[in-house]
Amino acid sequence: MKGTMCGLVKEEAAPGKFVYRTDLPIPQIGDDDVLIKIHCTAVCGTDLHIMDWDKWSQARIHPPMIPGHETAGDIVEVGKNVHDRKVGDRVSCETHIPCGTCWFCKNGLSHICRNVKLFGATEDGAFAEYAKIRADSTFLLDDDIAYETACLFEPMGAGVHGVESADVAGKTVLVSGCGPIGLTAVSACKTFGAKLVIACDLVDERLETAKEMGADVVFNSGKCDLVEEVKKLTDGVGVDAAIDITGAGPAINASLRSVRAAGKLVCVGLPTKNVEMDMANDLIYREVEVTGVSGRKIWETWTDFAKVMKGPYYKLDKVMGNRFALKDFEQAIAQIESGIPGKMILYP
Ligand SMILES: [Zn+2]
Numbered sequence: 459m460k461g462t463m464c465g466l467v468k469e470e471a472a473p474g475k476f477v478y479r480t481d482l483p484i485p486q487i488g489d490d491d492v493l494i495k496i497h498c499t500a501v502c503g504t505d506l507h508i509m510d511w512d513k514w515s516q517a518r519i520h521p522p523m524i525p526g527h528e529t530a531g532d533i534v535e536v537g538k539n540v541h542d543r544k545v546g547d548r549v550s551c552e553t554h555i556p557c558g559t560c561w562f563c564k565n566g567l568s569h570i571c572r573n574v575k576l577f578g579a580t581e582d583g584a585f586a587e588y589a590k591i592r593a594d595s596t597f598l599l600d601d602d603i604a605y606e607t608a609c610l611f612e613p614m615g616a617g618v619h620g621v622e623s624a625d626v627a628g629k630t631v632l633v634s635g636c637g638p639i640g641l642t643a644v645s646a647c648k649t650f651g652a653k654l655v656i657a658c659d660l661v662d663e664r665l666e667t668a669k670e671m672g673a674d675v676v677f678n679s680g681k682c683d684l685v686e687e688v689k690k691l692t693d694g695v696g697v698d699a700a701i702d703i704t705g706a707g708p709a710i711n712a713s714l715r716s717v718r719a720a721g722k723l724v725c726v727g728l729p730t731k732n733v734e735m736d737m738a739n740d741l742i743y744r745e746v747e748v749t750g751v752s753g754r755k756i757w758e759t760w761t762d763f764a765k766v767m768k769g770p771y772y773k774l775d776k777v778m779g780n781r782f783a784l785k786d787f788e789q790a791i792a793q794i795e796s797g798i799p800g801k802m803i804l805y806p
């Protein structure tokens with residue numbers, strides 16, 4: 459497709475706001491790509507990191523580039539090697555674009571591909587009218603999933619992946635951290651048959667929402683001894699699994715000690731510095747298994763999250779934020795920075 463489009467551009471390798479432009483060339487697709495007419499794209503913490511030009515961005519990003527990756531839209535053009543996507547398909551996109559040839563890709567672990575490319579980071583993304591992406595990095599949307607909802611697959615998928623990793627059916631589970639990803643994890647635990655879901659956070663309002671989204675019991679971990687409370691609920695044993703969404707050292711340690719011996723701690727939240735733990739007493743003597751999850755399993759997490767979204771516990775309005783035109787992105791960013799909760803959605 460020829461012509462120009464509007465979009466946001468990170469123009470320089472330095473801290474600074476994106477620039478809204480209307481003279482960007484529509485991306486030209488390769489033989490394995492599709493061109494997507496973007497319906498809407500959610501703002502992610504990563505976009506703010508790119509704007510602020512943090513260390514993560516400095517190591518990966520080559521301006522000028524178009525950010526934005528939590529997106530949904532319609533395919534308007536397909537490359538000549540693409541046979542399982544067609545014009546008119548409604549899709550969302552997997553940000554982690556695997557190489558398909560490394561050891562991990564060949565062993566069913568493409569989500570941790572060693573040569574991974576990142577849509578909206580190492581590649582141009584979706585804060586624009588159109589975006590191109592490899593066809594096998596698109597996820598077909600069921601008719602009953604709205605574009606706005608579809609933008610949540612990518613960001614909330616990490617929470618669902620954490621729940622998959624904890625293998626929660628029939629188990630007692632602690633979810634630590636009740637922001638949008640933690641709330642999604644709480645709903646996923648209930649959807650996939652956890653026997654008891656305990657949620658904790660430092661903010662009472664978030665705990666109220668966690669109850670609405672399926673938590674059986676909630677604790678403000680700043681106002682109680684979480685480990686003791688969890689033990690009271692589990693015959694003194696501890697939960698079968700804990701899922702940390704916070705990435706905060708003290709919370710991770712409280713979750714670790716809330717897990718029973720031979721239980722599992724799944725770490726989803728990214729710590730910004732090293733976390734200390736008592737490995738001898740909390741881990742080794744108790745044979746606790748600790749694991750991390752990175753992004754989403756492709757495509758297991760996506761199909762599982764679709765089940766969570768359609769299940770009885772998920773409350774979309776609790777994770778959605780406000781909506782803006784793409785050119786008004788600075789208003790969306792101002793709302794995020796002022797602490798207004800929920801995913802902000804931009805429309806080109
Ligand atoms: Zn994101």
Ligand SMILES: [Zn+2]
Nearest residue numbers: 557560563571
């Ligand atoms: Zn690979």
